[in-house]
Amino acid sequence: MITERRDESDGVLSLVLERPDGGALPAWEPGAHVDVVLDEGLVRQYSLCSDPDDDRRWRLGILRVPDGRGGSEWVFDKLHGSDIVEVGEPRNHFGLQPAARYVFVAGGIGITPILPMIAHASRSGAQWTLLYGGRSRSSMAFLDELARYGDRVTVVPQDEAGLLDLASVLDDLEPDTGVYACGPEPLLDAVADRMGDRPAGSLHVERFTPRETTSDSASFSVMFRASGVTATVPPDRSILDVAEEAGVVADWSCREGTCGSCETPLVGGRAEHRDSVLSGEEQAAQDCLMICVSRAERGCPLLELDL
Template sequence: MDMIIHERRDEADGVVSLTLGCARGGELPAWAPGAHVDVHLGPELVRQYSLCSDPADRQRWRLGVLREPVSRGGSEYVFDKLHGGDIVTLGEPRNHFALEPAARYVFVAGGIGITPILPMIAAAEAAGAEWTLLYGGRSRSSMAFTDELAAYDDRVTIAPQDEVGLLDLTGLLATPRRDTLVYACGPEPMLCAVDSFMAGWPAGSLRVERFAPKTLEDTGTETFEVEFAASGVVATVPPDRSVLTVAEEAGIPALWSCREGTCGTCETPLLAGRAEHRDSVLTDEEKA
């Protein structure tokens, strides 16, 4: 759908927000905290950004965008070419990081990972749940939306690395709790550290969202066959190809966006057989 940029705002060093509405007017599709959208920036240039506005506002969506030092083209395009009044095409909201009901939440955000957490905090607050946020970044000036978070007082801990060092996850996650869900979004080293500190927590306590694919220890060396049930086509998938790539080569239409296993667009039902999951979206329970 075509959207118009109502406002572009500098939120921190290297971070801008875009506030958008329907170019033709009218209500936007409903969404829930944790959702993201595809932003079509050009031919073969599609990027995913988390919605960080109020889900109850059906007139406006807000996205937060970090300028990546080594951009693959997406953030560079946003920073250099998108301004107020421009029209940009967005996809429907998708959510692989949904906020599930809980009595207590622990939110951990690193850098631009704060974007999906913002509406989660508001939802937890509205539900009367107990919650805390630990928010880290390289420096205070690089951390976006801290002015909004100030309204929550001591439930929010702002932890710039150049002032306090690495996030203090020991105290935060030392004691497993069965009534608590932990939501984390940020760079891979932070997510790995959170996962490590939660080794003794009940299964399913941790929910994460990645902006880059996680590192796989073993990408597999086997060739296997896949049958595409709708068409009846049977194809061979070699070690250096994905099922998606083989489907495209066989002329089978398939939805995709990131091609990295982080957005969930190409998620497909498995009718039979054993899957070797290489995505960064599904939980261990979902993979099983």
């Protein structure tokens, strides 16, 4: 149930959710997100940005996207205090790993998963800084909340100060520094370019939109081992599409490779990963894939899945 709805900035609102019976909510850790069922057939993922130690209240931060797919418009126009909403279990592909020091980089609504991360880092005694950018100060959510951290937080409205100075926080990093970035794709690409020579696993990113891919698609076969079904995946269909047509039950939510709902163990063959969830190291391991977007590697005729 929505117990609080608040405007956090121009175009961003927060919703506080509690169980109608006042009971405890499932546990979660910084970086987690949940599926929110907005309407029949309309499911969207939003990062939890409250205190993980508070098992009675979840807070979501939501950006209004006028030219989006309709989810945020529905939230802004239809959801109000005391409304009942269906929410899934927390999932986390952006978990905060233990480190002595952290650098956080957030752009726009990308601040939402970062908020519980910096709170946790502060409580743990780790060194950390946050570089937070947005179009304008009025569009940047949770500034009042961030003010208590003082000069650990650098706020950069683009209309006042230009683009984020990534070199100031990413060059000459100590070896044991974890870098966590969330925001629009150009920002994440710029961070990844700046971090190109850092050890594997140093950079962690969360994407709200799917990566673009220019790869051609070819037909391949897929064996759903647990279901005893083998089928062909044509160029214009996904593994998930084919699974549903064959009566193979699979979890899914976004169908664009950003939420992680359809992650499936890969037990044979090699996948061409097209998701925006798994890290480069996780993709290289070739032990799972997101069946809504990923395919067989070119030249691999068969994928075997534990599904």
